[in-house]
Amino acid sequence: APALLWGGRFTGAIDDLMFQFNESLSFDKVLYKADIQGSITWAKALRKLEILSNEELDQIISGLKQVEKEWEEGKFVIDTKSDEDIHTANERRLGELIGSAAGKLHTGRSRNEQVGVDMRLWAGEQLNELAAILKDLLRVSAAQAKEYLPILMPGYTHLQRAQPVRFSHWLLSHATFLMGDLQRLEGVKERVSACPLGVGALAGNPFGIDREFMAKDLGFASVHPNSLCAVADRDFVVEILQWASLLMAHLSRLSEDLILFSTAEFGFVQVADAYSTGSSLMPQKKNPDSLELIRGKAGRVMGQASGFLSSLKSLPTSYNKDLQESVEPLIDCIKTVSQCLRITQGVLATLKVNGDKMKAALTDDMLATDVADYLVRKGVPFRQTHHIAGAIVRKAEEARVSISELPLDVLKEISPLFEADIAQVFDFERSVEKRSASGGTSSGSVLAQIASIETLVSK
Ligand code: ARG
Numbered sequence: 001a002p003a004l005l006w007g008g009r010f011t012g013a014i015d016d017l018m019f020q021f022n023e024s025l026s027f028d029k030v031l032y033k034a035d036i037q038g039s040i041t042w043a044k045a046l047r048k049l050e051i052l053s054n055e056e057l058d059q060i061i062s063g064l065k066q067v068e069k070e071w072e073e074g075k076f077v078i079d080t081k082s083d084e085d086i087h088t089a090n091e092r093r094l095g096e097l098i099g100s101a102a103g104k105l106h107t108g109r110s111r112n113e114q115v116g117v118d119m120r121l122w123a124g125e126q127l128n129e130l131a132a133i134l135k136d137l138l139r140v141s142a143a144q145a146k147e148y149l150p151i152l153m154p155g156y157t158h159l160q161r162a163q164p165v166r167f168s169h170w171l172l173s174h175a176t177f178l179m180g181d182l183q184r185l186e187g188v189k190e191r192v193s194a195c196p197l198g199v200g201a202l203a204g205n206p207f208g209i210d211r212e213f214m215a216k217d218l219g220f221a222s223v224h225p226n227s228l229c230a231v232a233d234r235d236f237v238v239e240i241l242q243w244a245s246l247l248m249a250h251l252s253r254l255s256e257d258l259i260l261f262s263t264a265e266f267g268f269v270q271v272a273d274a275y276s277t278g279s280s281l282m283p284q285k286k287n288p289d290s291l292e293l294i295r296g297k298a299g300r301v302m303g304q305a306s307g308f309l310s311s312l313k314s315l316p317t318s319y320n321k322d323l324q325e326s327v328e329p330l331i332d333c334i335k336t337v338s339q340c341l342r343i344t345q346g347v348l349a350t351l352k353v354n355g356d357k358m359k360a361a362l363t364d365d366m367l368a369t370d371v372a373d374y375l376v377r378k379g380v381p382f383r384q385t386h387h388i389a390g391a392i393v394r395k396a397e398e399a400r401v402s403i404s405e406l407p408l409d410v411l412k413e414i415s416p417l418f419e420a421d422i423a424q425v426f427d428f429e430r431s432v433e434k435r436s437a438s439g440g441t442s443s444g445s446v447l448a449q450i451a452s453i454e455t456l457v458s459k
Contacts, residue, residue: 005088022321024085025078027328032071034121035086035114036064038197041217042109045198045209051108056101063098064090086118087111108209110201112231112319117197119330121218123240124192126334127185133338134182134247135457137345141175142453144168144348149443152428153268153358154366161366164428167268167358169441171348172449174257177250179456181243188243192236195220199227202318231319234312237326241305244333248298251340255291258347262288267357272350275343290347294340301336304329362428364402368393370425370434371403378417388415 004014014022040061047057067090070076076093083089088111095102145168155165195215198205204227205211215223224230261268271288279285311325371392372385380388391414396403404426411418424430436442439449 004082004084005091019081019084022084024324024327025083025089027331028086028115028118029071029078029089030331031086031118031122032076032090033068034118034125035090036068037121037218038114038117039064039090039105041214042197043105044217045214046104046107048210048213049207051207052101052104056104059098059101060094060105063094063102066097067093085111085115087114108200108205108207110199110231112201113196113199115323115327116224116230116233117195117218119327120192120194120196120220120236123236123330123334124189126338127189127192127240130334130337130341131182131185131189133341133345134178134185137341137348138175138178138182138453138457140345140349141171141178142450142457144351144353145171145175145446145450148353148355149446151353151355151358152362152432154361154363155441161361161363163366163369164362164431165441166432166443166446167353167355168446168450170257172446172453174250174254175453176449177253178247179453181247181250182456184243184246188236188239190221191239193221194224194236195222196224196230196233199224199230202228202231228318232315232317232323234308234323234326237330238305238309238312241301241308241329241333244337245298245302245305247337248294248301248340251344252295252298254344255295258351259288259291259295266361268354268361270352270354271347272352274350275347290343294343297336297340301333304333359428364404364426365393365396367426367428367431368403370431371422373434374422374425375415375417380415380417 004010043052043057043060043064046052047054052060067076070093076089078089079092083092091102091106094105148167148171151167152164153167153170154161155163155170195211195218197214197218198209198211200206211223224233258269258271260266262271271286271290273286275288275290276286277289279287308326308329311322315322368389372382372389375385375388376382392403392406392411395410395414396406399406404423408418408420408422411422433442436444438445
């Protein structure tokens, strides 16, 4: 039977299927670099306690760097019979490379703390990367909003035509959700960055190891405050999965809009060939698969969030192997979010925007609120003006004309306050520019929104 790290008290060999069932190296090998970083810091802390000599420390550090190089170059040879996870694999290899000094490295340390260190270091780096990609997406959104500023489109509620808005304003509505995701990420990163190193298997470290030094050496923001909690703590994974779930909901809603807007029935936008695929049967088809995949993958991330939280919810105190179930969803979620953000960016950067189609979809009845507002400006209470404008819409429907085509005398019959200047109200551009309070769809408000995105992403 192969020598397992913890095999001392065992007489029987592990079942083959059980070994495969238990092993995590097949996926936690992505943590190799973080694991080695953690071990180098650990070795330095052992040196401070004089558990290692200077010579042993040097041997361990250069051995670990060699192991890291083997992973990097794809030369690390996994022992499929004994390498259970990234921690045991690295320690086993270190022993082969440097001999007995390797046996001192794990003094006072547990894999329970080690896995927490590795996952947090890795996740922190990945989240920095995601923040950068998210900023790129926001930059593209802002640039496109600037580019298409003059284009007007129908704004919808309940998917029914409501009021005219700028296409840019619609785009920025999605970007605004993403700004929230970027801001939330800062808080998540802070909580990911708590260092469990030095908590032992559950009870703490008996050698007086310098936890502050180790946290600082590894670039953590804080020291995890409770050893029992630290080895049990995957809240940072839950938070990442939940953060990602909401982000994916946002990308999915944007995708849904674009899928709808790219139908022939709307024709507002066209997804570039680079982000579309065809049909094996119907030669004419061009499908927005990029966006459909994003919409679909949102469900995948949400499922992982709820799945892992279910694994977590009834765990007894401190470390239990169930916690290993946090690793795969974390890795998969980061990969999925990264891909979806980058694909969304590509889709937006290459999107063909059909302003004429959007303009053609604007109808005069979408200015009924503006008609009501016209009378408000003449002192009529809004509840009455709403009623009057409603009567005008009904009258136009009966006469089979648009509300702008009703003659002034017909309008005057409904309210004597209508004057010839009501004609100015039937102007989509004017309607949009009236909405100039902050956050509205006027060009000034839209430009201010663009500026605030630019400020956020330059931080
Ligand atoms: N692969 C394990 C995990 O992800 C590492 C910790 C193992 N610890 C233990 N006592 N078996 O949780």
